[in-house]
Amino acid sequence: MKAFIAVLLAVLCFEGLKAQCPEPNALQDDNGNKLCARMFEHSSFYNEESCKGQYIDVYPNDDYPIMTWTWNDRISSLVVSKFCSLTVWSNSKKEGYKKKFSAGIVYHLKDVQKGLFGNWNDSISGYYCTC
Numbered sequence: 094m095k096a097f098i099a100v101l102l103a104v105l106c107f108e109g110l111k112a113q114c115p116e117p118n119a120l121q122d123d124n125g126n127k128l129c130a131r132m133f134e135h136s137s138f139y140n141e142e143s144c145k146g147q148y149i150d151v152y153p154n155d156d157y158p159i160m161t162w163t164w165n166d167r168i169s170s171l172v173v174s175k176f177c178s179l180t181v182w183s184n185s186k187k188e189g190y191k192k193k194f195s196a197g198i199v200y201h202l203k204d205v206q207k208g209l210f211g212n213w214n215d216s217i218s219g220y221y222c223t224c
C-alpha cells in the first residue's frame with residue numbers, strides 16, 4: 094500500500110510539473126490576488142508543455158491599448174479566468190484585428206485565426222480584460 098501511494102504521488106507530482114497552463118478557475122498571481130488572465134511568451138505543440146516562458150499577469154479591468162516593446166507581438170498562449178473575458182487587438186491603440194477570448198485555456202494562439210490568412214501567434218499589441 095505504501096509503495097502504491099508513493100507511486101501515485103510520484104505520478105501526480107510529475108503531472109503537476111508537466112501541466113504548465115494554470116486552470117481558469119484557479120488563476121491568481123504570486124500573492125494570491127485574483128487574475129483576469131495570464132499571457133505567456135511561448136507555446137508548445139504539446140498542450141501540457143504550453144504556457145511557457147515569461148508571462149504577463151492581467152488584472153480585472155486592466156486596459157492596455159499600448160504594450161511595452163518587450164511584450165508587443167510576443168504572446169503565444171494564454172489563460173482567461175472563469176467569468177472573465179480578454180479582448181485583444183493586433184495593433185496598438187485598439188486598432189487592427191480584434192478578438193475576444195472568454196474563460197479558458199488557449200494553448201496555441203497560432204491556431205486562432207486572425208483575419209483571412211493570419212493567426213494570433215505573436216500578434217497581440219493591446220488588451221483589455223474584464224470580469
Ligand SMILES: *[C@@H]1O[C@H](CO)[C@@H](O)[C@H](O)[C@H]1NC(C)=O
Nearest residue numbers: 136137138169201203214215
Ligand atoms: C510564434 O511566432 C514566433 C515568432 O515568429 C515563432 O518563433 C514561434 O515558433 C511561433 N509559434 C508557433 C506555435 O508557431
